[in-house]
Amino acid sequence: MAVKLKLLRVQAGLTLEELAQQADLTRSYVSKLERGVSTPSIGAALRIAKALDVKVEELFSESHDGDPIVINRAPPGNRSTGHMPRLVSGTLPGHKMVAFVMTPTSEPVRNHPMSHHKGEEILFVLKGSVNLQLARRNETLRAGDSAHFNSSIPHKITSIGTRPASVLLVIAEDDVAAD
DSSP states (O other): OHHHHHHHHHHTTOOHHHHHHHTTOOHHHHHHHHHTSOOOOHHHHHHHHHHHTSOHHHHHOOOOTTOSOOOOOOOGGGOOOTTSOEEEEOOSTTOOEEEEEEOOOSSOOTTOOOBOOSSEEEEEEEESEEEEEETTEEEEEETTOEEEEETTSOEEEEEESSSOOEEEEEEEOSOTTTO
């Protein structure tokens, strides 16, 4: 994603500082993303895409040369990617959904406010348990549970319990670039 982010920023004619301001992130954080030192949260990726006037999947996509079918292979050895969200679908232009597998942290992340954006989300708990905070409402979801909600409602996902959680998150946005 790092090289793609810098390319998109330069194509948009923005400096690091300007992109950071437009995405409501710090310059240092955006610099770390561009250097591949850090991976954005889904909320940060959505804000960066909006600031760059592109769909969020364009930040993560590779060229598919017009093939209408995208196969996303598991990382070698199906290794865990830690807390980094892994894009599993939504890299073709014109697709209306983006899907991620993510491992939420068990501690609230500083400087990461609750996410909110146009569209809908479906969250499916693959393993473990999570707390889904939707505005002032809190729901405990366990493996096999799901939630479908309007993603303009401020929301946050936190792992709970001793076992690490993993969730499939599907985002169907109205239009990221027009947001």
